[in-house]
Amino acid sequence: MIKTIIFDFGDVFINLDKPATLRELNKLNIKELPENLFQINKEYEMGLISSETFISSYINNFSSLTHEGITTAWNSILMDFPKYRYQFIKKLSEEKNYQLILLSNTNEIHIDWIKDKVPFFEEFKSCFDAFYLSHEINLRKPNSDIFEFVLNKHQLNAEECLFIDDVSENTKAAKQLGIHVWNLEPTREDVIDLFTTNKSLF
Structure with a gap:
């Protein structure tokens, strides 16, 4: 589960x-x-x-x-942040059925741009139980130590975790540690379809 x-x-x-x-x-x-x-x-x-x-x-x-x-x-890599995705994670957070963690490879310049351009960024951030940015924790995907850091920090069992990422290199690394993964394809899949796409896990 x-x-x-x-x-x-x-x-x-x-x-x-x-x-x-x-x-x-x-x-x-x-x-x-x-x-x-x-x-x-x-x-x-x-x-x-x-x-x-x-x-x-x-x-x-x-x-x-x-x-x-x-x-x-x-x-220039950064585009829009559809508000319906924020509303999805907000609802998920309010339901409190799962521990929610964000784990992103990013950097200070990108995050500064996002803070400036995305008016609901702080509210989005508050939806998570933990919010890990690579440049703040000095670790990055797909290195296994970043996943081990999250598992150890929150005393998680890998088989009780689902990791969602659009980069196959990252999901493969997590899978090797026993974490369930969804290698989301952004051109045809959307995070809001989490439970229908992965219904066998829930």
Whole structure:
């Protein structure tokens, strides 16, 4: 029986345009990123470097980039947050049938944008029993330690948890620990269909 539901954030609640950042950089004549910047991105998601260091790393690699240019390109991945999804999690929270946890790979620049653009973000956040952002806990998916952190912190049995994420690499990692998973496909599935799509678990 599922007692705890662990949700991803991007493309589960807020819609993403994942190719957007590279597309915006292309407009600035940046066609591909050097390998070191992919490592910088991971470190930034884990809160191991500051926003200023992250931005400086891009500017050091591409002298044509400005602080505003990289910030705009970086945030272009973020789209709309449909209010009906917030209403879904709010109702689920009020019913108190499950422990609700959010577990997201994200970063300070994205969260600052969301706080500014999503008027109900704080209310959304309060729907969860725990709200874990990778840059605040210095862990990121799909590394197993982030899932172990949540299981240990809340004394959870993996087989009583359902983890929802749109990235198969992340759901595979959770599944290896015995957690039930839903690898949500955002082009044809929606988190509000949680109980119909996964009715065998509930």
